[in-house]
Every structure is written in structure tokens, then in C-alpha cells.
Amino acid sequence: MIKTNQLSMIKPAKRARIGLYSIGLKAYWSQFPGLKERLEEYGQFLAERMGQWAEVHYYGMVDEEGEGRRAGEWFAARQVDLVFCHSATYSTSSTVLPVHQLCKAPAVILNLQPTARINYEASTTGEWLAHCGACPVPEISNVFQRSGIVFRVINGLLGLNYTPAISLTDENTAQRREAISAWNEIEEWIRAAAVKRSLQHSRFGFLGNTYSGMLDMYSDFTMVQAQTGLHIEVLEMCDLDRMMKEVTAAEIKMKQEEIQHFFQISGNSPSDPIARKPTEEQMDWSCRVAAAQERLVREYDLDALTYYYHGAPGGAYEKLQGGFIVGHSLLTAKGIPCSGEGDLKTAVAMKICDLLGTGGSFSEIVVTDYENKSILLGHDGPFHIALASGKPILRGMGMYHGKQGTGVSVEAKVITGPITTLNVTQTVDGKLKMIISEGDSIDGPIMQIGNTQTPVKFRKHPDDYMQQWFGESPTHHCALAVGHHASIYRKTAELLNCAHVTL
Template identity: 65%
Template sequence: MERIKQIKKARIGLYSVGLKAYWTQFEGLEQRLINYGKFIEKKLSQFGEVYNFGLVDDEIKGREAGEWLNSNNVDFVFCHSATYCTSSSVLPVHQICNSPLVILNLQPTASMNYEKTSTGEWLAHCGACPVPEFANALNRAGVDYKIINGLLGLEETPEISITDEVTVNRKEAIRAWREISEWAQAATVKRTLQNSRFGFLGNNYSGMLDMYSDFTMVQSQMGIHVEILEMCDLDKNLKSITEEEINAKMASVKEFFQISGDSPSDPIAKKPSEEQLKWSCKVAVAQEKMIKEYDLDALSYYYHGSNGNHYEDLQSGFIVGHSLLTAAGIPCAGEGDLKTAIAMKICDIVEKGGSFSEIVAVDYNEETIILGHDGPFHISISEGVPVLRGMGVYHGKKGSGVSVEAKVKEGEVTTLGITQTIDGKMKMIISEGKAIKAPILMIGNTQTHIKFKEHPDKYMDKWFVEAPTHHCAMSVGHNASLFEKIAYLLNLNKIIL
């Protein structure tokens, strides 16, 4: 589905380093290294906005680079170690510009031509030489850094070179550029969250102590503005909805969902009536209007009022519209779970899905943990077409309506939970596993069998000791390395199980 709001691409700082004394000694070396930097710039441009200062070759240029990078408000900086350079040139950059630093030690060739290589040729391939010096100086100055080692990944050899520099398909280049892309994606997450508005509609499910979130904590640690909404903010949009809008939304529902018959196992799970479907579509139109009115990037919600009131009817139509919004880049988390809405948003920004989940049960025969929920589902990561079922009662909640029955597509998955620790800090809990083909309950809930690396009991031993919330977001692919970088840029604690 087309995104309702576009993500904010990272602003990526870049500079290359060298030693000024070399340029008059070795003809062509300076421009050769500049060209390597331009190659990196071009590849980086697919991940975000790139601000390439160019070559830093003494401490004066280092100070200029720091000021220039600050003026462009970069989210983080790649330092391309192109050849030997004194650490006195690099350190001023990062004493002035406090954006996170990743050093790129990317050698242009897999192996030098030993019989023909001159000193000038060797210097084009000795980017690793100064990295220990950089690390020492940065560490002593209290500047944090990360390093990526590998090959540059050129697709053709420069004319000046006397060796084969085509390394694009080498595993060392593939691995390095995967790391680079993950840092860019992580920075995109940070920038998007810092420019995000999350709606908090209604309240938390009463008594779910793990769900309660301090809105100031969320803004101070993530940069997210939380807009507190009331049911009347949604309800007011119902009055202006036309039949044409309802019919258009019904067409979307029939495109993305399969309408179920009665469940063969659960008497409260029935074929949705036309009246239920039409009401869900009308509410879905109102939900989208509210999202656009308040310029929201995500939503957590829950309503629990007196029996038989209008708002109870309104919330009975939530799940279909919130699933459509989730697929359109506006993740929606039930029971007022703001922290899991953030986890879902992170997964969505990096285009890995992010479906609202909790433990359904353990299957000891399959050695899987079944994860799912009765709330919104991320349609884009569904195995097959999601099913809509009518629910005679939303278990544990007020009202009835239409719910989604689906499972995440088979293959690699990663769960991402965000919890809050005793010191008031948020923490990521990350787990990689595999979604397998196995039967699910026909009760109008999302459910997926996940096989983690360890037996369910051992995995739960490790999971529960981390004091998680009882919800998490499920993403497709193995994303632990990516989520770890996101945690680093957001300055969050993390654990990978």
C-alpha cells in the first residue's frame, strides 16, 4: 500500500582522509583517493542525503570539516580511511561535530600486484594503516566510534591502478556494504522518530502495568511527540463520511482481505455480516481522516467505557482500519501500548513489517512459540491473504466486531520488544527466529509459529529475565544486526537473545 506519510531519510556525513605531504610526492594519488570517496558518496546516496566534505589532510581541514558537517545537520559521519593520515587531522572533526562516527576501512583491491607495485600505488591501498592510530586518539579524547573493515566494492578498475580493483562481488565487499546500509537505515529510523507524532487514543488497558508509559520519557529518549487524543477526536469525523468514501474503503478491504465463513471451532467467530463490514469501513475512513488531521506517524489506542455507549460501538470497528493504516506506514498498537507502537514503527521504517504480537501458546511438538494478537496486523508480511472474521465478543474487552486472522509469511523473522527498566530507560529486546508452516486457531486472531534458536523453555528463561512487556513487534528477515545499530544511535540499551 502507498504510504500515508513518507519517512525522513538520513543525512549522511562523509569525508576521506590522507596526508598532505603525499600529494606532491606521488602524482595522481590525491585525485585517485578523491574518486574513491565519490564512489562511496554515489553508493550512499541510495540510502539518504549525502554530504561529502571531500579530503581532510591536515588539522586545519579537520576543523573545517567538523564545522561544515555541523552546518548540514548530519545524523552520523562516515570517515573513509583512504590512506595513511595523522590522527591530528581526524580528531578535530569529531571534537567539533558530535554526530556518531563510523570509520570505513575499505581496501580497493583484494591483493596488490607485488612485482609492480610502487610506493605511490601501495599508498592507495593502505587505508588500514592509520586506523589503530585513529582509534587510540579518539578513545583518549572520549569520542565513541565504530569501524567497518572490508573491500571497497568497485565495479571497474581505475586507469591509474596496476591491479584488479573489481571487488563488487567479493564477500568482503558485500558484507561491508551491508553494514554500511544498516547504519544508514538506523540513522533514517532516528531522524524519522525525531520528526514523528504518535497518537495516544483513549487510555491503557487497566491493570496492564507493563503498558504504562511516561510520555516525557518517550520524547526525551526518542524525540517522539505524543499527541493525546480522545474518542471524540475520532468520532467527529464520522459525521462527514459519504457513501462514496465507505464504498471506496470497502473495495480496499475486499482487495486486501478474504471474508471468512463461520469458524468450525469457535462459536463466537462468525462470518462478518454486511452491516459489520460496512461499519468497519466507515470507521476506517474516520480513522484515516484523524491520522491526517493530526499528522500522525503511528497510533496506540484503547477504549473501555460503560456498556452500550456509542464509543463502544465505535471501537468495535477499529481492527480493520488500523490494519490498513499499519500497512500504509502508520503502525497501530492496541491496549494503549505506546512502546510496542514504537517497535512497530521502527520495523516499518526499515521496511521489515512490524506486526503486533504476544505469546499465544507453546507447541512442544513443533518446539515453537506461537505469537499473535487480536488486534491490527501488518498486511504486507502476511502468508497468503489475511482473513476477516466476525467476533461475537472481543475477549477481555468491551464490544464485538470484525477481527483479522492471519500469520506472518514463512521464513526468517525477528521480534523487537521495547521495555522500560527500573532506572526509567527504554531497552530493546531482540530475537531472531523462523516462522514455520503449522496450523493456527480459527478464532479471528493473528498467529504465527516461531522456532527460535533454542528450545522454547530455554528461550523463555532468557526472555522473561529481561523484564519485557508482554507485547512485541514481529518483522520479516533476520534483523538483529540492524536493530542493534538503531539501539546504538538512539542511545538505548539492548539485548539480543
């Protein structure tokens, strides 16, 4: 998770709606008094623990086919994002199948045994039945596969921190590896489901257009909405210009204070003549533009923004876009990721990282360092300032390379430690695809040219890694996040029905 950056989020992420039910065989309840109540206690434990990450709808026990139909309708009415089937004891597959035929949310089967080892000497049949949750899972798996229902199974221990009075063995398994691993999987599925729900309720602003000629980044807005559920609001520079005219002195002062707190103002670069100490005029303009950018986000209720505009030389909009980078860096740190050059797909990648609390800074390959076997990843902005190693530096740019105008840019690198890159690209059939890589940010040198740059070591030699990366046909930008998160990114891709590969 990213460090606290003291900037309040503009829009909170949505919590997932999780369905949960336990299964059993109705014939058992009269034969083994107390068994049903014991299994329902396990279900309540699951519901309460899941509740720290999600809005949980616990149906209770499903023990016959009719109850399965009622449960399926109940979950469907509540529009849950994911349904956990707690395999508490043996149950027929005919009991379980109707739940998932009537509720189309993705299914996860929980095979979580309450104890690490049953008390062989003292156990009764009723005691054994409280621990035989694995027994029906092959049957359910077979029927789901034959019914075309996609499912996942989590195996392990339940993770109670106490032993129920009815038990004949030790059920305190909270600290065992098998319980910790299972709950990590449960948490990741829930958080991935929250990403899907949040995207389905997101509004992405598209300001201006895509950098001319960058064919890898062109996207069909309908295709993106169809596959993610997010809405794309097409914005014009005159919308932002209107915000500029409404900015107040108090808003400008607030941006000045944020910039002074979160950034270091540079002197002249010792190496690059176009990267100099920002002038007072440049800083004032960046503050005004930043205030207008936040107004734009709030007025259009945006969750992310992708942008690019070059403007006519010397024109008002050229000057306006010249002040973009600082404000878009602040917005990114406030939970509104901003991607440059009109790269909508990378805005999606950045938003996924943001929703998972892992950051997600706009990046591309800068240069390879064969001496320390690293690849520098970065861009000319914006930067996710919550990921910074030290205070990001602001430099006044005499020009933006490959673009028009002048202004203030961000020079920074991501904190050292584990990182994950997430690239969202598009295949020949128009489908989105995620490319995931884990590596480490290292404390290597960077250039003093007003760009973000982070030296990253991946798990292979740079040439071997790039050969594999390029072979997946990525877009040339990616989101750079802190921590190793390939597992949860893969789950997110699966819930979005999105192809994915981990390098």
C-alpha cells in the same frame, strides 16, 4: 523486505543525512603526483553508492588539522545524522579528531582497501600509499577512545567494479565477499540513521488510554520523547467521533473496496461460537470507522497510533471502539503502525520495523506447541496485512475477550520463513531497551478464533527461549517482522543510545 501490498503509504520515511570525508597527509601530494586525485575518486565512488540510500554530503579530502575543523563545522551546519570517515591513506589523528569534536554525529571509520592483493613486484611507494588505509585506524581509534568519542569501524574491500588507470593492480573487487560484507554494513548504518531521523520527526497518536492494570506498558510520555525525539499527540475519542461525522460516502466505498481486495470474509468458525461470519451491519460499521481512522491520521499528521478504549456498556464510544481492528490493520499496512491496548513502547518497535521495510505486526505469546517446538505469536488485532500468508480472514466477534463490545476481527498468520521479533521495554532507571530475537515462521496449524497467530520456531527449545526472554524483563507485546534483521536493529538501538540484547 516486506512484499508489495498495493496500499500506498500515507507518509514516506525520511532519508538519512550522511556526512562523508576522506583523509590523507598533505605532505604526500607534492611527493606523489596523482595520489590525491586517486583517493578523491574513491571518495566520490563512496558518495555515489551511498546516495542510493541517503542524502550524502561529501566534503572531500581532509589532510591537515585546520581542514578538519572546517569539515566539522561544515557537517554540523548540515545537521548530518552520521559521519563516515574514509581512511584513504595514512593521516595523523590530529587531522581527524577536530571533525568529530565539532560535529557530534556518530562516527564510522571506513577501512576499505581498494585491492584484494597489492602487486608486490611492481608497486611503488605511491602505489602502496593508495592502499594503506588501515595504517592510521589504530591511531584514530586510540585518540577517539581517549576523547570520549564513540565510533565504529567497517573493514573490508572498497568494491569498485573497475580498475583506475593509475593503478598497478586489480581493483575490481565488487563481487568479493569482503566488499559485499562491508557494503551491507554501510547500508545498515545508513538505514538505521534514517530510522533515528524519522523518529525525531514523527508524531505518535495516543488515543484513549492504556488497558487498566497492564503495568508493563505504562510509559512516561516525556521519557519516550526525550529518548527517541518523537512527539506524542494525546487524542480523545471525541476527536475520532468528530471524524465519523465528516466521513463521506466515497470514503466508505473506498474502504469497502480495500477490504474486499485484501481480506477474505469468513463463514462461522467451526470451533468457536463467538467467532462467526461478519454481519452486513458489522462490515458497514468497520468501513465507516476505518474511514474515520484514516481521517484522524491525516488531520493530526500521525506517523503511528496506539489506542485503547473500552467505553461504557452500550455507549456510543463502546460501539466506536468495537470497529477499530480492520481500519487499524489497513493503516498499519499503509505505514502507520497501530498498537492496541495503549502500548506505546510497542508502537515504537512497530514503527522501527516499518521504517526499515520489514513490517512489524502487533503480537504477544498465544500458546506454546511442544509437539513442533514452536511458540504461537499473535493478538486479537490489528495485523500487518502485508505480511500475511494468504488473505487475512475477517470474523465477526460476539465479544472481544477481556474487552467490551463486539465487531470484526482479523485472523491471519505471517508468511513462512525468517522472522525477527523486536520488543521495546523499559528498565528500572527509566531507559528504553530493545530485545531482539531471530527465528522462523513455520507452516503450523492455528486456531479459528478470529485472532492473528503465527507459529514461530526460535533457535532454542521453547522453554529455554522463554526463560531467556522473560529474564530480560520485556513488555508482553512485541513487533513481529519478516526476515532476519538483528544486525540492523542493533545498529538502530546504538544510534538511539538505547540498551539492547539479542537472544
